[in-house]
Amino acid sequence: xxxxxxxxxxxxxxxxxxxxxxxxxxxxxxxxxxxxxxxxxxxxxxxxxxxxxxxxxxxxxxxxxxxxxxxxxxxxxxxxxxxxxxxxxxxxxxxxxxxxxxxxxxxxxxxxxxxxxxxxxxxxxxxxxxxxxxxxxxxxxxxxxxxxxxxxxxxxxxxxxxxxxxxxxxxxxxxxxxxxxxxxxxxxxxxxxxxxxxxxxxxxxxxxxxxxxxxxxxxxxxxxxxxxxxxxxxxxxxxxxxxxxxxxxxxxxxxxxxxxxxxxxxxxxxxxxxxxxxxxxxxxxxxxxxxxxxxxxxxxxxxxxxxxxxxxxxxxxxxxxxxxxxxxxxxxxxxxxxxxxxxxxxxxxxxxxxxxxxxxxxxxxxxxxxxxxxxxxxxxxxxxxxxxxxxxxxxxxxxxxxxxxxxxxxxxxxxxxxxxxxxxxxxxxxxxxxxxxxxxxxxxxxxxxxxxxxxxxxxxxxxxxxxxxxxxxxxxxxxx
Numbered sequence: 435x436x437x438x439x440x441x442x443x444x445x446x447x448x449x450x451x452x453x454x455x456x457x458x459x460x461x462x463x464x465x466x467x468x469x470x471x472x473x474x475x476x477x478x479x480x481x482x483x484x485x486x487x488x489x490x491x492x493x494x495x496x497x498x499x500x501x502x503x504x505x506x507x508x509x510x511x512x513x514x515x516x517x518x519x520x521x522x523x524x525x526x527x528x529x530x531x532x533x534x535x536x537x538x539x540x541x542x543x544x545x546x547x548x549x550x551x552x553x554x555x556x557x558x559x560x561x562x563x564x565x566x567x568x569x570x571x572x573x574x575x576x577x578x579x580x581x582x583x584x585x586x587x588x589x590x591x592x593x594x595x596x597x598x599x600x601x602x603x604x605x606x607x608x609x610x611x612x613x614x615x616x617x618x619x620x621x622x623x624x625x626x627x628x629x630x631x632x633x634x635x636x637x638x639x640x641x642x643x644x645x646x647x648x649x650x651x652x653x654x655x656x657x658x659x660x661x662x663x664x665x666x667x668x669x670x671x672x673x674x675x676x677x678x679x680x681x682x683x684x685x686x687x688x689x690x691x692x693x694x695x696x697x698x699x700x701x702x703x704x705x706x707x708x709x710x711x712x713x714x715x716x717x718x719x720x721x722x723x724x725x726x727x728x729x730x731x732x733x734x735x736x737x738x739x740x741x742x743x744x745x746x747x748x749x750x751x752x753x754x755x756x757x758x759x760x761x762x763x764x765x766x767x768x769x770x771x772x773x774x775x776x777x778x779x780x781x782x783x784x785x786x787x788x789x790x791x792x793x794x795x796x797x798x799x800x801x802x803x804x805x806x807x808x809x810x811x812x813x814x815x816x817x818x819x820x821x822x823x824x825x826x827x828x829x830x831x832x833x834x835x836x837x838x839x840x841x842x843x844x845x846x847x848x849x850x851x852x853x854x855x856x857x858x859x860x861x862x863x864x865x866x867x868x869x870x871x872x873x874x875x876x877x878x879x880x881x882x883x884x885x886x887x888x889x890x891x892x893x894x895x896x897x898x899x900x901x902x903x904x905x906x907x908x909x910x911x912x913x914x
Contacts, residue, residue: 706733
């Protein structure tokens with residue numbers, strides 16, 4: 435039978451298609467169900483991703499094999515950056531096969547592979563004990579593992595006359611001529627002990643790259659000694675404690691930590707003004723992490739959190755309500771802990787719910803309408819829609835970004851919206867008077883939008899046109 439018939443007979447979905455039964459590993463379509471869910475989201479994510487953007491996907495052992503294959507198809511094998519591994523638990527997990535899965539994976543891809551930021555190189559071991567005018571330096575290996583021409587020969591310490599050959603199976607990295615020049619420039623350090631070996635003097639100011647490649651093994655932020663190329667992460671218990679600090683109780687299971695998310699964001703090769711999109715927002719850890727990073731480095735990153743309003747039993751009606759309250763509380767906490775950034779840090783956010791158009795669907799021909807039904811056609815806007823609903827639909831239809839600032843003005847008792855310093859001015863109140871229309875026109879808006887009921891008759895609409903011809907002739911006027 436088809437997938438739809440199976441779902442219908444088993445009661446797996448309701449009459450509008452919402453799934454009622456979890457996707458358990460005993461399901462005959464276990465992997466198929468998951469792939470059907472993730473594939474269209476990955477295709478959409480590729481369309482949304484900037485050319486220099488990066489996507490990070492957290493996954494456990496159950497689907498990592500399938501995910502890698504799907505991502506190779508969607509993003510291309512050549513755009514694969516790597517698979518990061520992070521430890522999510524410290525204690526053993528009960529298991530029928532005596533295997534405790536303590537880690538998860540994070541697959542990373544680009545739309546057009548560029549490079550990750552890497553870890554900033556540290557120069558703490560560089561010193562200048564001999565007051566070399568070329569500045570701080572460090573002793574480095576002078577040998578190479580592969581032969582490349584005439585690179586096996588003795589070199590002589592000009593002070594002692596002692597000759598040195600490369601260790602067995604190794605070679606010098608330079609030709610005889612280049613090595614001679616390095617010795618003359620004082621770039622070769624000869625050992626005081628004859629049994630030692632020469633080293634290369636590598637100067638800080640000659641470093642070609644200020645960053646080193648990042649390790650795919652994420653380290654716990656509490657580790658006392660971290661490799662110089664390690665990203666830090668944290669156990670899930672850290673994510674839980676962050677929730678508890680904000681709410682006073684555990685209201686969400688297995689949240690990731692802001693430390694982990696912040697480390698991943700740090701690998702985006704940018705200047706701190708990215709848009710971070712999370713398709714599975716959960717408790718809004720990503721939004722929390724973005725605000726923390728902005729407070730730390732003065733960045734202007736923005737976030738978009740996407741979450742299905744799944745019902746929960748934790749004092750909140752849905753997961754979305756948990757996320758919204760977390761953003762409010764974490765933003766307030768960040769400001770309290772960093773008062774110096776209070777004026778510059780934006781902790782505000784807007785909430786949008788997917789809905790149908792504000793406009794009524796009209797499919798009738800005149801012969802299908804009764805006389806009494808004509809009154810329902812006076813306005814083509816649905817009755818339950820607010821002025822803000824109409825404003826955002828107008829912004830979307832004009833291709834305007836939804837995060838743009840909106841100023842609400844009360845003029846003569848009418849509510850006027852000024853978007854992005856008069857890029858769009860809108861008013862959806864009924865029966866606008868001439869004084870208010872003149873006030874709007876004097877703002878010299880690029881575009882204005884009204885609704886049909888804003889004008890009691892045709893002559894009022896003609897008057898609108900004349901007012902804008904006089905006071906703001908370049909404004910584009912639209913009536914919905």
